[in-house]
Amino acid sequence: MKVDVLLGLQWGDEGKGKVVDVLTPNYAVVTRFQGGPNAGHTLEFEGQKYVLRSVPSGIFQGGKTNIIGNGVVLDPALFRQEVEALEASDHDLQSRLQISRKAHLILPTHRLLDAAYESAKGKAKIGTTGKGIGPTYTDKISRNGLRVGDLEHDFENKYKAAIERHKEILSHYNFEYDLEPIEKEWMAGIEKLRKFKFIDSEHVINRKLAEGCNILAEGAQGTMLDIDFGSYPFVTSSNTICAGACTGLGVAPHRIGDVFGIFKAYCTRVGSGPFPTELNDATGEELRRLGHEFGAVTGRPRRCGWIDLVALKYAVMINGVSKLIMMKSDVLDQFETIKACVAYKVNGVETEDFPFDINEGVEPVYVELDGWKTDMTRMKSENEFPEEYNAYISFIEDYLKVPIAIVSVGPDREQTIMRGVE
Numbered sequence: 001m002k003v004d005v006l007l008g009l010q011w012g013d014e015g016k017g018k019v020v021d022v023l024t025p026n027y028a029v030v031t032r033f034q035g036g037p038n039a040g041h042t043l044e045f046e047g048q049k050y051v052l053r054s055v056p057s058g059i060f061q062g063g064k065t066n067i068i069g070n071g072v073v074l075d076p077a078l079f080r081q082e083v084e085a086l087e088a089s090d091h092d093l094q095s096r097l098q099i100s101r102k103a104h105l106i107l108p109t110h111r112l113l114d115a116a117y118e119s120a121k122g123k124a125k126i127g128t129t130g131k132g133i134g135p136t137y138t139d140k141i142s143r144n145g146l147r148v149g150d151l152e153h154d155f156e157n158k159y160k161a162a163i164e165r166h167k168e169i170l171s172h173y174n175f176e177y178d179l180e181p182i183e184k185e186w187m188a189g190i191e192k193l194r195k196f197k198f199i200d201s202e203h204v205i206n207r208k209l210a211e212g213c214n215i216l217a218e219g220a221q222g223t224m225l226d227i228d229f230g231s232y233p234f235v236t237s238s239n240t241i242c243a244g245a246c247t248g249l250g251v252a253p254h255r256i257g258d259v260f261g262i263f264k265a266y267c268t269r270v271g272s273g274p275f276p277t278e279l280n281d282a283t284g285e286e287l288r289r290l291g292h293e294f295g296a297v298t299g300r301p302r303r304c305g306w307i308d309l310v311a312l313k314y315a316v317m318i319n320g321v322s323k324l325i326m327m328k329s330d331v332l333d334q335f336e337t338i339k340a341c342v343a344y345k346v347n348g349v350e351t352e353d354f355p356f357d358i359n360e361g362v363e364p365v366y367v368e369l370d371g372w373k374t375d376m377t378r379m380k381s382e383n384e385f386p387e388e389y390n391a392y393i394s395f396i397e398d399y400l401k402v403p404i405a406i407v408s409v410g411p412d413r414e415q416t417i418m419r420g421v422e
């Protein structure tokens, strides 16, 4: 059997959590493979709204195993908050959630280092989520990290040594901090974490596949935030792309089945960094207002702009996307016309190839399409779609050469339409 991967094709917040929840009934296991609590995945059903950070979005559809994979970085303090909030709304996770021993721990000092590095960068700051993601992955790669499995062997000493090392680094920065309260919270998180089942997830996942189970791998962030292929250095610190599912779970490439590439019918970004189709005008404001474009974790206003097909085509290529999922098209319901970026002008030369650097001198080339001027939020089937909406879908499919299998017309689980594509 296969691991299907669902991942963001833009700068994150495409609506991954919503669609993972919708697709979960087709799978035995749902698993996160990279990132950490920098993610904020929103789900809405039965009048309730949930925001998940480290917990996979498959936990609401009963009877499924959910796994936090080895490629994830986990903050026990935030994990505890997340789990307790879910428990308060009657969602018990202990029987449904398992955690890889190889997942790395975000230490309290990783969060401090994230803040210290950002403030030292001044104007050039990345605009991180402040969750310690970069420093934790840095320690992983430089072979200094602590893993969930370390909680089972001589943890105190390993923890103390890591904290001392971090304090030494922090002493070189002009950065004041009070470690005690965050450390206390972190230790309480460790106690909570210890109640969960720690597993050798690569064995569990491959055994499940051998037993005939299908698995859904839930991406976090988006392709344009990938450490290798995103808009470096304004990226996150993990491989958000499909290949990240292989390293972040321990599955071989031939085990990957469908790759669901998810995108908004327009485009957003939080934090600093280039964004060729950004609209710093009334239309951008309108997209933010209609799309409620404020960060699920940080509450920061998201920057908004038109859909960027050049970047999307690149993301489709890097990930080997087999099916597209278009989100939030309802946000465009009342627009007279909608623009789509079909090429970049780089130093006066037009190209459809995503360039090495989009930081400077990239000018989007647009085509204008007719808006559908129809309330899409109550639609149940593609038979009801207005002509202009179908034309928008066809235009994107023609450009990207991949079918749009699912469209989402509102935040609720029910506002999801499956299209008849193979």
Ligand code: GDP
Residues within 6 Å of the ligand: 008, 012, 013, 014, 015, 016, 017, 018, 039, 040, 041, 042, 043, 044, 291, 296, 327, 328, 329, 330, 331, 408, 409, 410, 411, 412
């Ligand atoms: P994720 O990080 O990719 O899971 O996405 P986020 O949860 O950060 O952001 C997506 C936001 O859009 C959430 O507030 C969702 O509730 C909302 N959303 C998802 N799909 C739709 C849709 O089709 N229409 C509208 N209007 N909102 C949506």
Ligand code: IMO
Residues within 6 Å of the ligand: 008, 011, 012, 013, 014, 038, 039, 040, 041, 126, 127, 128, 129, 130, 131, 132, 133, 134, 219, 220, 221, 222, 225, 234, 235, 236, 237, 270, 271, 272
């Ligand atoms: P989901 O999974 C949107 C952005 C941050 C910043 C950059 C680096 O909800 O789509 P980090 O804290 O990872 O070091 O920040 O990446 N970023 C996200 N933007 N959605 C996310 O996750 C993000 N996770 C990180 O804003 O620009």
Ligand code: MG
Residues within 6 Å of the ligand: 012, 013, 014, 039, 040, 041, 042, 296
């Ligand atoms: Mg999000």
